[in-house]
Every structure is written in C-alpha cells, then in structure tokens.
Amino acid sequence: MATVLITGVNRGIGLEFLRQYAQAGWTVIGTCRDPEGADEAKAIAEQANVTLRALEVRDESAINALAQELSGTAIDVLLLNAGMMGSRSLVLGELDAEDFRQVLDVNVVGLAIAAQAFRDHVLASERRIVVGMGSFLGSMASNDDGGLYSYRASKAAVHAIMRSLAVDLRPAGAIAIAMHPGWVQTDMGGPDALISTEESVSGMRAVIDGLDAAHSGRLLTYSGDELPW
Numbered sequence: 405m406a407t408v409l410i411t412g413v414n415r416g417i418g419l420e421f422l423r424q425y426a427q428a429g430w431t432v433i434g435t436c437r438d439p440e441g442a443d444e445a446k447a448i449a450e451q452a453n454v455t456l457r458a459l460e461v462r463d464e465s466a467i468n469a470l471a472q473e474l475s476g477t478a479i480d481v482l483l484l485n486a487g488m489m490g491s492r493s494l495v496l497g498e499l500d501a502e503d504f505r506q507v508l509d510v511n512v513v514g515l516a517i518a519a520q521a522f523r524d525h526v527l528a529s530e531r532r533i534v535v536g537m538g539s540f541l542g543s544m545a546s547n548d549d550g551g552l553y554s555y556r557a558s559k560a561a562v563h564a565i566m567r568s569l570a571v572d573l574r575p576a577g578a579i580a581i582a583m584h585p586g587w588v589q590t591d592m593g594g595p596d597a598l599i600s601t602e603e604s605v606s607g608m609r610a611v612i613d614g615l616d617a618a619h620s621g622r623l624l625t626y627s628g629d630e631l632p633w
C-alpha cells in the first residue's frame with residue numbers, strides 16, 4: 405500500500421486527508437504542531453496504518469530532523485497542506501510587516517523547506533507525487549477583487565515553488581502540482597464556504613490518483629480543472 409505524508413492534520417482539510425487516506429488503508433504519516441492536543445487526529449491514529457508526528461513548519465531543523473528520522477521511508481504522496489491566512493496584512497492601510505512575514509514563513513518558506521527535506525523520500529517511492537496547497541486567491545490572472553495581500557502573495561509563491569519543483573524533479577520521474585481545494589468550510593474558509601472538507605478532499609484524492617507527467621507543473625482544482633497562474 406502507498407504512503408502519504410500530510411502536514412497540518414489536526415484540523416480542517418489536513419484532518420480530512422488524514423481520515424480519508426487512513427480509511428483507504430494507506431500508510432499515513434500525519435504531522436501537526438501539537439499531536440497531544442489533536443484529539444480527532446489522535447483517534448484516527450489509533451489505526452495501525454497511521455502515525456502522528458510533531459512538526460512546526462517554521463522550524464527548519466525540526467523539518468530536517470523528521471526527514472532524517474524517516475530516511476529509508478518511501479513517500480508516494482507528499483501533501484504540503486499546512487497554511488495560515490494571517491490577520492493583519494489583508495487590507496491596504498493595515499499591512500503589518502511582522503504578520504506579513506509570518507504568513508510567508510509558514511505558507512512559503514516552510515513548504516519549500518519541507519519539499520526539499522522530503523525530496524529523496526518521494527523519489528524513492530513508486531508514485532513520486534508532491535502536492536503544494538495553493539489557492540485560487542494566489543492566481544494573479546483571477547485577482548479582480550484586490551486585498552488579501554499577504555495571503556495572495558504567499559499562495560502565488562507556492563505556485564511558483566511547485567512549478568520549479570515540477571521542472572527540477574521531472575528528470576527523476578516525479579510529479580509536482582499546486583492545488584486549489586475549493587472554498588472549503590474550515591476555520592480558514594469560514595461557515596459560508598461552498599463545500600465541505602469531505603467533498604474537497606474526496607475530489608483532491610481523485611485528482612491525485614489520476615495524475616500523470618502531463619499534469620506536472622500545473623495548478624489544479626479539487627474537481628480537476630486547471631486554473632491560470
């Protein structure tokens with residue numbers, strides 16, 4: 405059975421990925437900042453095929469230490485899901501450097517360092533897939549509403565990273581994509597969001613299952629449509 409590593413599994417989309425891949429019988433390594441306090445994830449991790457590991461994605465040495473610990477473990481699908489919206493750098497006039505940097509640190513730097521750290525694990529696997537959680541809000545061609553400065557910038561950067569990864573890993577037969585999960589009912593998406601985590605994650609799992617080399621370097625939605633950069 406294939407192995408998936410998912411970041412940010414204590415709530416939201418990451419928790420649903422953990423639940424669905426666990427149920428499908430995959431070997432699942434879920435990471436979150438505080439596994440002890442992650443009650444729902446802990447309950448899922450009672451299954452033999454699921455393990456929970458502590459990981460703060462702003463901590464480069466923690467990422468590298470986990471990668472080292474897992475050396476020799478092939479990771480078929482690396483799901484770089486952990487992310488944040490930030491609260492103070494969304495509206496012009498309220499931009500705040502510290503808040504802005506934190507969003508970039510988590511969404512961009514953490515994701516890139518994790519992609520690098522787990523690259524050899526992915527290349528040692530059969531499926532060789534890296535998914536970076538991007539967003540429609542990071543699509544510059546789709547930005548007609550403005551605002552959301554730090555979040556949009558961070559997700560545009562995620563898209564750029566996934567595109568570079570796709571190019572760099574192509575000779576090794578790996579696939580790297582950015583995904584838009586839809587507007588999803590989570591703490592981040594809020595209650596007015598259009599779809600449930602179940603619908604988003606079922607859709608993304610089907611897209612991931614159907615990936616081939618031709619998809620690499622693209623930004624795909626949970627329903628498999630391609631979005632412009």
Ligand SMILES: NC(=O)c1ccc[n+]([C@@H]2O[C@H](COP(=O)([O-])OP(=O)(O)OC[C@H]3O[C@@H](n4cnc5c(N)ncnc54)[C@H](OP(=O)(O)O)[C@@H]3O)[C@@H](O)[C@H]2O)c1
Binds near residue numbers: 412537586591
């Ligand atoms: N919901 C949407 O409509 C939507 C749309 C487009 C893209 N996305 C993207 O999808 C991903 C998941 O979003 P979501 O809706 O599930 O958000 P969420 O409910 O706010 O969950 C965010 C997850 O990221 C984790 N995280 C945040 N900062 C972290 C850090 N420094 N180190 C490790 N983990 C950290 C959180 O852990 P803690 O609980 O420890 O903070 C949590 O597990 C994000 O990348 C988001 O940008 C969401």
